[in-house]
Amino acid sequence: MRAIWNGAVSFGLVSIAVKAYSATEDKDVRFHQVHRTDGGRVRYRRVCELDGQEVEYGDIAKGYSLKNGETIILEPEDFEKLPLPTTHVIEVLEFVPEEAIDSVRYAKSYYLEPSAAAKPYVLLRDALTDSGVVAVVKVALRQREQLATLRRYQDVLVLNTMMWPDEVRQPKFEALEQDIEVSDRELDMAKSLIDQMTSEEFDDSQYHDDYREALNRLIDAKIEGDESLEVPEAAPKAEVIDLMSALQASVKRAKATRGEPDEDESTGRTKKKTARKSTKKTAKKAAKKSAKSGTKGDERPRRKAG
Numbered sequence: 001m002r003a004i005w006n007g008a009v010s011f012g013l014v015s016i017a018v019k020a021y022s023a024t025e026d027k028d029v030r031f032h033q034v035h036r037t038d039g040g041r042v043r044y045r046r047v048c049e050l051d052g053q054e055v056e057y058g059d060i061a062k063g064y065s066l067k068n069g070e071t072i073i074l075e076p077e078d079f080e081k082l083p084l085p086t087t088h089v090i091e092v093l094e095f096v097p098e099e100a101i102d103s104v105r106y107a108k109s110y111y112l113e114p115s116a117a118a119k120p121y122v123l124l125r126d127a128l129t130d131s132g133v134v135a136v137v138k139v140a141l142r143q144r145e146q147l148a149t150l151r152r153y154q155d156v157l158v159l160n161t162m163m164w165p166d167e168v169r170q171p172k173f174e175a176l177e178q179d180i181e182v183s184d185r186e187l188d189m190a191k192s193l194i195d196q197m198t199s200e201e202f203d204d205s206q207y208h209d210d211y212r213e214a215l216n217r218l219i220d221a222k223i224e225g226d227e228s229l230e231v232p233e234a235a236p237k238a239e240v241i242d243l244m245s246a247l248q249a250s251v252k253r254a255k256a257t258r259g260e261p262d263e264d265e266s267t268g269r270t271k272k273k274t275a276r277k278s279t280k281k282t283a284k285k286a287a288k289k290s291a292k293s294g295t296k297g298d299e300r301p302r303r304k305a306g
Contacts, residue, residue: 001022004021004022006088006115007139011092014124016114017117020111020141022108023108029215093137094136097133097134098132098133098134098149101134101149104168107146107162109158110159111158112150124150128150137150139159148160148161149162185244186244190247193250196254
């Protein structure tokens, strides 16, 4: 991994030298744009609109357009001179419970590695763990200042950058502005479905990127000249009459997946219990009939000899 940032975490009067690395990587299958008729690559060239000449990447700077049409050109060294303490410092602002920050605010994750003495790093990591909080910080990354959090992940500190409050759009949907009533029975059934699908721990090793795997199979088939790649048929969807029926069918399917007996959700009894009760009732009726006819149980009337 290559460090994308060097600096220090400022924790009170304690300074912790660190390097930041991207914690995630994109595994998507990469495609090029090509000319369909001959497969030639279609490339985008950086062309100056004034002289029509192609510009090398090293000759490109950042420009800010003014209202009068003029352009202010900013070089990389200009950004290094920004009068910000967060340019090379992760400034701890406060500590809050992790659940106090909505996950919609998070943008990207970075691993922090101690680049000098490791003891202050370990001290902050363990103190965060024992206190059950995350550090709210400010840092300048990729030419912008961002709010972020510091928290422990396994044995390292992770920097999670956040969107600023005015960068999070406010959800407003007409369908949710209507008065919608949910019955207690529907709510109970939905909670029952959630219970059936709830796991004690999150084990994402059981999940796979099926789309990426299918793309790789398609590419392999193209390489081998095999045009007979079969497309699996989608599972037929059961006809849903109403919301309650859909919930009941979902609970039944979830229980079948877990290998649990089917339940009659309206009574909370299993079909096996119902079957046992029916058998008992049948036995009682048979016993009453035999008592009236002068027999007990399975005894038959005895015939007189002679």
